[in-house]
Amino acid sequence: MGHKARVGALVIIVMVAAVPVSAQVDLTGTWQRVGSSDNGAAREPVDLLGMPLSADGRAKALSYDIAALSATERQCQMYPPIYAIVGPFPLQFVMVPDPVTQKLLAWKILGWGDRDETVIWMDGRPHPSKYAPHSHGGFTTGAWEGDTLTAVTTHAKLGDIKRHRGFSSDRATVTYRFNRHGDILTVTGILEDPVYLAEPYTLTEVFRLTTNPNNFPLTACEPIEELPSLHENPALVPHYLPGKHPAMNEVTERYNIPLEAVVGGPETMYPEYRKKLKDKYVMPPPCKEGCGAPPAPPPPAGRGGAQQP
Amino acid sequence: MKKAGPALLLVVCSLVSLEAQRGNPQPPRTPRASAPIDLTGYWVSIVTQDWRWRMVTPRKGDYQGVQLTSEAAKVADAWDPAKDEAAGEQCKSYGAPALMMVPGRFHITWQDDTTLKVESDAGTQTRLLRIGNVQTSLDSARDKPAETRTWQGVSQAQWLMPRPNVPLQLRPADRAADTPPLNPSGGSLQVVTRNLRAGYLRKNGVPYSENAVLTEYWDLYKRPNGEEWLTITTQVEDPQYLRNVRLTAPMFKKEPNGSKWDPTPCSSRW
Numbered sequence: 001m002g003h004k005a006r007v008g009a010l011v012i013i014v015m016v017a018a019v020p021v022s023a024q025v026d027l028t029g030t031w032q033r034v035g036s037s038d039n040g041a042a043r044e045p046v047d048l049l050g051m052p053l054s055a056d057g058r059a060k061a062l063s064y065d066i067a068a069l070s071a072t073e074r075q076c077q078m079y080p081p082i083y084a085i086v087g088p089f090p091l092q093f094v095m096v097p098d099p100v101t102q103k104l105l106a107w108k109i110l111g112w113g114d115r116d117e118t119v120i121w122m123d124g125r126p127h128p129s130k131y132a133p134h135s136h137g138g139f140t141t142g143a144w145e146g147d148t149l150t151a152v153t154t155h156a157k158l159g160d161i162k163r164h165r166g167f168s169s170d171r172a173t174v175t176y177r178f179n180r181h182g183d184i185l186t187v188t189g190i191l192e193d194p195v196y197l198a199e200p201y202t203l204t205e206v207f208r209l210t211t212n213p214n215n216f217p218l219t220a221c222e223p224i225e226e227l228p229s230l231h232e233n234p235a236l237v238p239h240y241l242p243g244k245h246p247a248m249n250e251v252t253e254r255y256n257i258p259l260e261a262v263v264g265g266p267e268t269m270y271p272e273y274r275k276k277l278k279d280k281y282v283m284p285p286p287c288k289e290g291c292g293a294p295p296a297p298p299p300p301a302g303r304g305g306a307q308q309p
Numbered sequence: 310m311k312k313a314g315p316a317l318l319l320v321v322c323s324l325v326s327l328e329a330q331r332g333n334p335q336p337p338r339t340p341r342a343s344a345p346i347d348l349t350g351y352w353v354s355i356v357t358q359d360w361r362w363r364m365v366t367p368r369k370g371d372y373q374g375v376q377l378t379s380e381a382a383k384v385a386d387a388w389d390p391a392k393d394e395a396a397g398e399q400c401k402s403y404g405a406p407a408l409m410m411v412p413g414r415f416h417i418t419w420q421d422d423t424t425l426k427v428e429s430d431a432g433t434q435t436r437l438l439r440i441g442n443v444q445t446s447l448d449s450a451r452d453k454p455a456e457t458r459t460w461q462g463v464s465q466a467q468w469l470m471p472r473p474n475v476p477l478q479l480r481p482a483d484r485a486a487d488t489p490p491l492n493p494s495g496g497s498l499q500v501v502t503r504n505l506r507a508g509y510l511r512k513n514g515v516p517y518s519e520n521a522v523l524t525e526y527w528d529l530y531k532r533p534n535g536e537e538w539l540t541i542t543t544q545v546e547d548p549q550y551l552r553n554v555r556l557t558a559p560m561f562k563k564e565p566n567g568s569k570w571d572p573t574p575c576s577s578r579w
Contacts, residue, residue: 291373292375
């Protein structure tokens with residue numbers, strides 16, 4: 001065997017021997033939301049149950065009027081990064097390779113309609129100065145811990161965190177954990193905010209890899225005249241004064257849950273809070289509509305045109 | 310041969326690395342000794358999701374978020390806590406498919422070298438997670454007569470070890486150039502539970518059948534600030550009562566001690 005042939009053989013052995021240790025979790029693809037939690041599914045405008053809001057966070061949430069989003073300067077305001085967990089759409093993961101070495105440079109979670117994309121830098125770059133500009137998507141770095149991807153997002157703009165129920169400030173940090181088990185991806189988010197939260201707000205969502213994505217792509221946003229009153233009077237900012245939110249009592253009226261729980265706070269997410277509720281809660285009458293009933297069975301064969309065998 | 314020196318070194322390193330992964334013959338380590346993560350300690354539920362169905366007893370007939378079959382909806386609509394009490398079945402909503410969603414504290418200890426014991430203060434339940442090879446255990450279980458069905462069923466578990474921590478790359482040559490660490494951090498616990506007694510996914514009588522199969526992945530996260538969090542990805546398969554596989558992921562935070570441990574008996578109403 002010649003010298004070149006020997007070297008070539010050695011290189012091939014190296015490559016073959018290295019293959020078993022080279023695999024790592026691949027997140028590429030579209031992950032359909034399949035979790036059964038009520039993330040972002042609240043119907044009542046004031047539903048802060050289990051949200052560890054600070055006093056400022058609660059005041060901000062209760063003063064919010066969704067009509068504010070119709071103001072020209074707010075129509076293109078996007079949701080903050082945590083919306084990847086509470087929003088309704090799939091996560092589309094794309095691998096971004098270094099253009100020269102082809103090594104993994106970043107993961108990108110593509111944006112959808114009103115959520116900016118999240119770029120998770122994997123090359124060890126630092127987060128920018130706290131004085132750096134903030135964006136809707138924020139700045140995110142990631143690292144592998146075993147088979148788990150951990151990512152940290154900073155530098156995101158203010159935004160609402162539970163579909164118009166509570167806010168995160170521009171000083172918030174989100175830590176994500178991406179755990180893949182087969183075709184199941186569990187995303188855990190820990191939101192920390194010194195302005196609007198008294199304790200970390202933790203959420204999880206479960207996704208399944210799909211080959212049939214139903215996405216809602218990110219598109220350019222162009223403000224239009226949504227509410228004539230706001231267009232005619234740009235100084236007007238829709239809001240509610242303290243204690244004047246018209247939907248304040250909806251959850252209490254519908255589910256008999258005491259108002260003190262409805263407005264959130266860190267104590268509401270711990271089991272011992274049930275002791276405070278026990279003597280105040282009376283189970284409401286049976287559910288009659290919007291109860292999650294299974295779909296009605298199809299009409300019997302033979303009617304409506306179905307043929308009998 | 311001088312030019313082949315670096316390549317030869319790579320060969321040696323790779324083979325040593327590979328051999329270390331394959332492992333030389335060693336005495337078998339117990340599941341306790343080989344645990345890649347430490348789940349022991351006191352854990353508290355963090356209820357930020359499904360609050361309305363977990364922290365209070367939801368109204369009868371409210372099964373939002375659970376994809377029930379028509380048969381299951383009839384069972385849920387017939388829920389009668391007084392009847393459960395009379396039958397001594399107050400623990401129907403504390404079975405394994407529901408237990409980790411019940412707000413409470415959990416104490417995890419090693420019962421022996423192969424069994425993790427998970428105790429709940431709410432309902433004073435105990436789960437035993439027997440760690441080995443899940444598939445082998447399930448295969449052998451099929452050949453044995455069925456054990457008595459219980460609220461917590463029979464749980465077989467196995468450690469899922471992390472793979473070496475090599476950055477994902479596209480070129481094989483680049484992969485070969487990196488030296489992977491041999492002892493990567495992380496790992497998780499997979500638990501499969503069968504042999505359940507039929508019970509409730511929610512306190513208001515939303516049912517699961519005795520043929521339900523529960524699969525869980527327990528993932529630990531140690532934060533740089535010292536906090537420890539546990540996420541349990543939970544999958545309930547029950548074709549009789551569920552139209553789809555039910556997936557949830559309750560979260561827990563580790564507590565320094567058991568000072569807040571508060572055992573309470575099962576309740577059909579609260």
